[in-house]
Amino acid sequence: MMNAISDALIITKRQLLQLARVPEVLIFSTIQPIMFVLLFRYVFGGSIDTGQPGGYVQLLMPGIFVQTVAFTLAATAVGLAADMQKGLIDRFRSLPISRAAVVFGRTLGDGVLNIVVLAAMGITGFVVGWRPSSGPIMITLGFLFLFLFGFAMSWVGVLIGLAVKDERVAQNATFIAVFPLTFLSNAFAPTTGMPKPLQYVAEWNPVSTMVAGCRQLFGLQNEFGATAGSFPSDNPLLMSLIYMVIIMAIFIPLSIRKYSNAANK
Amino acid sequence: MKAVIAENLIKTYNKGSVKALDGLSLDVEEGTVLGVLGPNGAGKTTVVRILATLLSPDSGSATVAGIDVLKNPEEVRKVIGLSGQYAAVDETLTGWDNLIMFGRLYHLSAIDAKRRAVELLEQFSLTDSAKRPIRTYSGGMRRRLDLAASLIIRPKVLFLDEPTTGLDPRGRQDMWGVIDELVKSGVTLLLTTQYLEEADHLADEIAVIDHGKVIARGTSDSLKRQVGGERLEIVVESENLAAVKEIVARVSGSAINVDEGLRQISAPVTTGSKALIEAAKLLDEQGIHPLDIGLKRPSLDDVFLSLTGHVAEDKKEEEVLVGRGRGKGK
Numbered sequence: 001m002m003n004a005i006s007d008a009l010i011i012t013k014r015q016l017l018q019l020a021r022v023p024e025v026l027i028f029s030t031i032q033p034i035m036f037v038l039l040f041r042y043v044f045g046g047s048i049d050t051g052q053p054g055g056y057v058q059l060l061m062p063g064i065f066v067q068t069v070a071f072t073l074a075a076t077a078v079g080l081a082a083d084m085q086k087g088l089i090d091r092f093r094s095l096p097i098s099r100a101a102v103v104f105g106r107t108l109g110d111g112v113l114n115i116v117v118l119a120a121m122g123i124t125g126f127v128v129g130w131r132p133s134s135g136p137i138m139i140t141l142g143f144l145f146l147f148l149f150g151f152a153m154s155w156v157g158v159l160i161g162l163a164v165k166d167e168r169v170a171q172n173a174t175f176i177a178v179f180p181l182t183f184l185s186n187a188f189a190p191t192t193g194m195p196k197p198l199q200y201v202a203e204w205n206p207v208s209t210m211v212a213g214c215r216q217l218f219g220l221q222n223e224f225g226a227t228a229g230s231f232p233s234d235n236p237l238l239m240s241l242i243y244m245v246i247i248m249a250i251f252i253p254l255s256i257r258k259y260s261n262a263a264n265k
Numbered sequence: 266m267k268a269v270i271a272e273n274l275i276k277t278y279n280k281g282s283v284k285a286l287d288g289l290s291l292d293v294e295e296g297t298v299l300g301v302l303g304p305n306g307a308g309k310t311t312v313v314r315i316l317a318t319l320l321s322p323d324s325g326s327a328t329v330a331g332i333d334v335l336k337n338p339e340e341v342r343k344v345i346g347l348s349g350q351y352a353a354v355d356e357t358l359t360g361w362d363n364l365i366m367f368g369r370l371y372h373l374s375a376i377d378a379k380r381r382a383v384e385l386l387e388q389f390s391l392t393d394s395a396k397r398p399i400r401t402y403s404g405g406m407r408r409r410l411d412l413a414a415s416l417i418i419r420p421k422v423l424f425l426d427e428p429t430t431g432l433d434p435r436g437r438q439d440m441w442g443v444i445d446e447l448v449k450s451g452v453t454l455l456l457t458t459q460y461l462e463e464a465d466h467l468a469d470e471i472a473v474i475d476h477g478k479v480i481a482r483g484t485s486d487s488l489k490r491q492v493g494g495e496r497l498e499i500v501v502e503s504e505n506l507a508a509v510k511e512i513v514a515r516v517s518g519s520a521i522n523v524d525e526g527l528r529q530i531s532a533p534v535t536t537g538s539k540a541l542i543e544a545a546k547l548l549d550e551q552g553i554h555p556l557d558i559g560l561k562r563p564s565l566d567d568v569f570l571s572l573t574g575h576v577a578e579d580k581k582e583e584e585v586l587v588g589r590g591r592g593k594g595k
Contacts, residue, residue, distance in 0.1 A: 003372065010369045017366075018357045021398060087353035091414070094317050095370050096342040 004098035011092075011105020015079075016112065029075070029113065030120045033068045037121055040064060040188065041128050048189070061125045061132075062142075062214035063187030066207055068121065069114055069150030070182050073157040074174035076110050080161030081170035089162075089259070099260045107154040114150040118143060134219030142217035145240070149210050152244040155251035162258045187211045204232050206243040212236035266331075268422050268453035269293040269316060274325035276311050276477075285311040286322065287477035293422075293470075298454040300468030302461060308477040309457035310350060313426045316455070317347045330421045346415030349426030349457075353411065356400040360391055360410050363399065367414045378417075385413040389443060405436030409443060416447070423447070425456040429463060441466055462562060465489075473572060481572050489563060497540055498531040499548075500557040506530065509555075512547045516540045534560070 019026045037060070045056040080103075083089050092102045122130075122143075132139050157174065164170050184198065185191070185207040191199050202208055213236040215221070232239045269292060276286040286308045293299040303309050314320040316327055318338035327334040330344045354363045364385060368378030386392045389409040399407060408428060415423065428444065429437040444467055448454060458464050464471045465485040473481040473488070481488060497517060501509050506523060509530050513521055517532035517540065524530075534540035541560050548555055 007370060010366060014355065014358065014362075014366050017362055018355070021359070021362070022357050086356065087350075088355060090314075090319055091347065091353055091367075092370075093319055094342060094345065094347040095367070096339060096372070097370050 004101050004104075007097040007101035008105040008108060011102050012109040012112065015106065015109030019113070026113070026116065030117050033064065033117055033121050034124045036064055036067070037061070037124050037128065044188070055129065057125065057129045058131070058218075058220055059215065060188065061121075061130045062218055062220075063185075063211050064125075065118060065121065065146050066149065066185075066210045066214060067182040067187055068117060069146050070153050070178055070207060071174075072110050072114055072150040073153040073160070073178055074171065075113070076106060076154040076157030077161035077164070077170040077174045078157075078167055079110070080106060080158055081164055082167040084162060084165040085167055093259075100256050103158050103255050103259050107151060107158060110154050110157075111147060111151050114147060118146060132218035134217060138217050138219065142214050145210070145214060145217060145237075148244055149206075149240070152247040152251075155248055155255055158255035159251055159258055162255065181205065182207050185211060203230055206240065206247075208232065209236040209239040209243065213240045266295045267292045267328075268295040269299075269327075269329055269455055271312065271316060271327045272325055274312065274315060274322045274327065276308075276315065276320070276322045285477055286315075286325075288325075289474065289478055291472050291479055291482075293453055293455055295453050296451050297469040298448055298456065298467055300464030300471045301455065301457040301474060302459070302464045302471050303457075303474040304459060307474045309474065310426055311477075312474075313347070313349075313424050313455070313457060317345055317424050318342055319347075343418070344421045346418070346420035346423040347426070348408075348412045348415035348424070349428045350430060354399055354407070354414055357398060359396050359398055360386065360402070361395040363410065363414060364417065368417050371418045373417070381417055385416060388446075389413045403436065404432050405439050408432065408436070408440060412440075412443065420452065422453045422455070425454065427457055427459065430459065437463075461485075461488075475572075494563065495534055495537060496531050496561045496563075497534045497544060498529060498557070498559055498561050499544065499555050500527065500529045501553060501555050503528055505553050508551060508553060509548070512544055512551070515547065516544045528556070531561070 040060050041057050045060065048056045080089070083092075089102070132142070134142075160174060160177075161170050164173060184202050185205045186202060187207060191202040191208070194202060209232050212233065216237060271289060271291050274286045274289045275284075277284050289308060289312055291299065291301070291312070301309050301312065311320065315322050316329055316334060318334055318341050321335065329341050332340045332344070334341050354360075355366070358366070361382060364382035365378050368381050369375070373381060382395075383392075386395050389412065391406060391410055391413070394402060394406060399410065402410065412425070412428070425444070429440050432440060441463070444454070444456075448467070454467075456464075456467060458467075468485065471483065471485055471488055472479045497513065499509055499513065503525070506525065506528065510521060510523055513530050513532050517534050521530065521532040538560065541558070545558060548558070
């Protein structure tokens with residue numbers, strides 16, 4: 001068990017070393033969400049009247065945080081698919097290490113990257129007017145919540161990456177999966193403007209419950225929430241936790257099994 | 266004592282429609298080198314993957330260093346090294362980073378991992394490139410580092426899957442030198458190759474496989490006797506064909522093959538380079554300048570032709586593999 005943890009940490013360290021050797025990766029994965037913050041803040045922000053003190057950016061930031069960590073799924077999938085493609089997974093599998101070490105190390109590494117990206121976004125948000133009002137403890141809790149969601153999504157990415165075995169396929173497949181997921185939600189606009197069936201989807205979408213939950217933790221009313229009185233709208237934090245537990249309970253064992261049999265076909 | 270034993274391995278892909286291994290058996294004596302020779306698609310990679318615990322066979326059994334591969338893969342992983350076509354290193358990291366990472370994954374202490382990395386870099390002439398990312402390495406350097414990574418724990422049994430495929434002649438020579446050194450250190454080695462020349466150079470014994478079965482086995486000399494040794498080949502202008510045929514007859518004496526389309530005359534020879542020099546001398550005396558002259562060693566195709574009566578059917582598979590880059594092997 002101790003070995004399994006230290007093995008996983010070696011894999012995580014490998015990822016951080018990669019960032020040190022090719023800093024461009026870190027730079028661009030930070031610039032992209034910052035760009036989103038600026039674009040949404042200044043392009044849409046002016047035309048959306050939220051009735052919220054502080055304006056659209058207060059609602060936007062939790063949305064864009066959640067969107068960014070949701071895309072951890074893609075980062076993990078692409079990274080693992082590349083390792084599969086280049087034969088690295090085979091080498092890892094021929095080593096006397098725990099079957100869980102490589103995938104745990106990877107999800108942890110992507111989690112660390114998320115911390116850096118979230119910090120950069122938070123600072124950018126602050127510069128353009130984001131003022132969370134809930135106090136340091138709640139704000140920290142909010143970020144912890146975001147980190148956990150990224151970690152859960154990362155496990156979905158593990159399974160996809162190991163299954164598709166090709167970097168470009170992983171890139172495209174995950175983009176197609178995650179993009180609608182983040183937009184069919186309350187992240188950027190009220191769900192009340194959507195057609196009824198979509199509203200229903202958006203209401204139960206884990207991205208929506210996450211966004212609503214984060215808005216609460218950052219001290220906001222969930223202005224973009226869907227129908228009041230529905231369970232996910234009224235209990236976004238609880239619902240998000242349930243989603244995360246379900247995702248991890250399903251995808252962690254599946255991913256480890258997939259890794260153990262990675263080439264066994 | 267046998268360091269590797271594989272018995273009656275069967276492995277099918279795509280729900281049984283593709284038979285990669287069809288009852289393959291082989292063994293390697295401790296401290297010796299077995300060359301597994303065969304075309305792409307013959308099952309070479311599959312057998313290596315099974316022995317290295319990456320793949321489970323449908324049936325059959327195998328032991329490595331006396332440990333059951335199917336029942337006790339964790340223990341097998343502690344005593345083997347795997348390198349070649351399908352093992353790899355992290356290209357974004359430096360050679361040093363990689364060796365440290367793999368050393369730590371083999372549960373060496375930080376100090377031991379560093380010490381071993383220094384040793385291996387030295388042994389494989391990579392010390393000067395240690396701090397450069399792997400993606401700046403040449404193909405040969407990459408393979409050497411890959412091999413170094415598989416030697417971190419001084420494995421009892423080493424598997425090399427096509428260690429020189431894709432390397433230029435210089436890289437191949439270097440790799441052979443490195444492998445020669447390893448063999449002297451007493452490691453048991455199972456290597457796969459498509460080149461008879463390579464198996465000849467590196468292996469004590471050769472197992473020829475085709476369609477997932479061992480079809481011939483023996484030392485390279487005994488296999489070559491079956492195949493028929495070297496051939497002298499001369500290409501000349503068409504008007505000289507007749508004269509050259511006579512010269513070749515004097516040097517070789519046996520079945521001479523004249524291909525008028527290629528303007529090539531060839532015949533088996535038993536005296537090697539001596540026959541070549543003699544032929545060259547005779548050509549020179551008659552004032553004939555050949556377009557090409559040389560000794561051709563028996564190729565894999567020749568081996569196959571003589572052992573199976575058909576040529577190595579690897580063309581299609583090869584295209585598939587090239588098309589997928591470093592894709593998974595079948």
